Amino acid sequence: xxxxxxxxxxxxxxxxxxxxxxxxxxxxxxxxxxxxxxxxxxxxxxxxxxxxxxxxxxxxxxxxxxxxxxxxxxxxxxxxxxxxxxxxxxxxxxxxxxxxxxxxxxxxxxxxxxxxxxxxxxxxxxxxxxxxxxxxxxxxxxxxxxxxxxxxxxxxxxxxxxxxxxxxxxxxxxxxxxxxxxxxxxxxxxxxxxxxxxxxxxxxxxxxxxxxxxxxxxxxxxxxxxxxxxxxxxxxxxxxxxxxxxxxxxxxxxxxxxxxxxxxxxxxxxxxxxxxxxxxxxxxxxxxxxxxxxxxxxxxxxxxxxxxxxxxxxxxxxxxxxxxxxxxxxxxxxxxxxxxxxxxxxxxxxxxxxxxxxxxxxxxxxxxxxxxxxxxxxxxxxxxxxxxxxxxxxxxxxxxxxxxxxxxxxxxxxxxxxxxxxxxxxxxxxxxxxxxxxxxxxxxxxxxxxx
Numbered sequence: 396x397x398x399x400x401x402x403x404x405x406x407x408x409x410x411x412x413x414x415x416x417x418x419x420x421x422x423x424x425x426x427x428x429x430x431x432x433x434x435x436x437x438x439x440x441x442x443x444x445x446x447x448x449x450x451x452x453x454x455x456x457x458x459x460x461x462x463x464x465x466x467x468x469x470x471x472x473x474x475x476x477x478x479x480x481x482x483x484x485x486x487x488x489x490x491x492x493x494x495x496x497x498x499x500x501x502x503x504x505x506x507x508x509x510x511x512x513x514x515x516x517x518x519x520x521x522x523x524x525x526x527x528x529x530x531x532x533x534x535x536x537x538x539x540x541x542x543x544x545x546x547x548x549x550x551x552x553x554x555x556x557x558x559x560x561x562x563x564x565x566x567x568x569x570x571x572x573x574x575x576x577x578x579x580x581x582x583x584x585x586x587x588x589x590x591x592x593x594x595x596x597x598x599x600x601x602x603x604x605x606x607x608x609x610x611x612x613x614x615x616x617x618x619x620x621x622x623x624x625x626x627x628x629x630x631x632x633x634x635x636x637x638x639x640x641x642x643x644x645x646x647x648x649x650x651x652x653x654x655x656x657x658x659x660x661x662x663x664x665x666x667x668x669x670x671x672x673x674x675x676x677x678x679x680x681x682x683x684x685x686x687x688x689x690x691x692x693x694x695x696x697x698x699x700x701x702x703x704x705x706x707x708x709x710x711x712x713x714x715x716x717x718x719x720x721x722x723x724x725x726x727x728x729x730x731x732x733x734x735x736x737x738x739x740x741x742x743x744x745x746x747x748x749x750x751x752x753x754x755x756x757x758x759x760x761x762x763x764x765x766x767x768x769x770x771x772x773x774x775x776x777x778x779x780x781x782x783x784x785x786x787x788x789x790x791x792x793x794x795x796x797x798x799x800x801x802x803x804x805x806x807x808x809x810x811x812x813x814x815x816x817x818x819x820x821x822x823x824x825x826x827x828x829x830x831x832x833x834x835x836x837x838x839x840x841x842x843x844x845x846x
Contacts, residue, residue, distance in 0.1 A: 396440075398483070402483070406586060408579055411474070415452025415499055418544060421541050422544070427521075452481060452499075458479050459570070462570075462572035473569065474502075475503055481559070492561065492564055497556055514540070515801040515805055519639060520558055520638075522815065524537045524560070525537055530618060530791075533635050535560045568631075571584075606708075609709050620644055621663070624640050627679070630675045648735045654837075657843075721749060721783055730773075731769060753779070755780075784823075789824065793829060795840075
């Protein structure tokens, strides 16, 4: 394996040299062998002592610096406080970051931090990110989770773990906030453009980030996914979903749904995600304004015009996504949103009833959408059954099943996790054990970061 340090070499002011801490009893909990092979990594070596030490950052690497608007409040000095960029690997001319989380203290760690994370939070990210990939959502991937053999206190004593994830890059909107403080925005933009938007100018770069993020978040919402902590440091310029902390999947449709224990005001509720994405992109535009034009006023005018167009761009993308998935018109797709708001069904099961209705089995959908004219309009559009069936998954990572698998893993029983992982990474196959919603409607269910 040839390991590059391309980001650190191009932008040395935006990283700090670091090393993962020694772990008392590291054991590989799960390894994504298929992904490893795609990256040209030797799976036997990754399972060895030397391979584990590499994944744990014992060979060294770089903590990445960034800032962030966290719940709307600017934090100028953040960065990888419990993580590190191990380096990049090249696959067919594309660089892929190898990035480890939970490796211990770094130069960017906050006071009082231990730089660690719970095994369950790392397994959650592995499970959900791989599910999102299988569902066709742009996302960071998960290569491995390692149990460290160390107990840590997070409300209760839990085993600690390290996640190694893979991304086209870990450049965030918050990275630009940080670079702006040191006059390095242009250097960072040039690097991000070369890596993700070759040949683009600065305006085209911003528009490209907007388009990719709109596509990603719209894809989330079709599935009922709630990120839970859409701070600017959790918004990538590549368009990949990143940081699966207090994330969860909504079951019964309701725009006000919040599961994150730290989102007391509902800032990152399901229905508020488009507005927050627009807000985050406005913050990126602020960092990039000096690059948009030779004069500040012209740069501000471009940024304002681009942000003013965001809402309609997002709404149009959502209509298009639903219309494509249901093989219908955007007019019918608009009616779909009103029908979902009225009936508030389980999203995944509702989509399956529409797939069945397209095949002529209309009774379940008629019972579900009995109080509106949406279904009649939908069936009149003559959707192709195979198209709808291929777009609407049977399985998502339902929260109760996820929590049960993670609790079992904490005790050393990985079988429930392995079974659930198989189901969510084959989401169009029938898996009856994982297809039904919580009978209690997820009453009182909360998710936690585990940091």
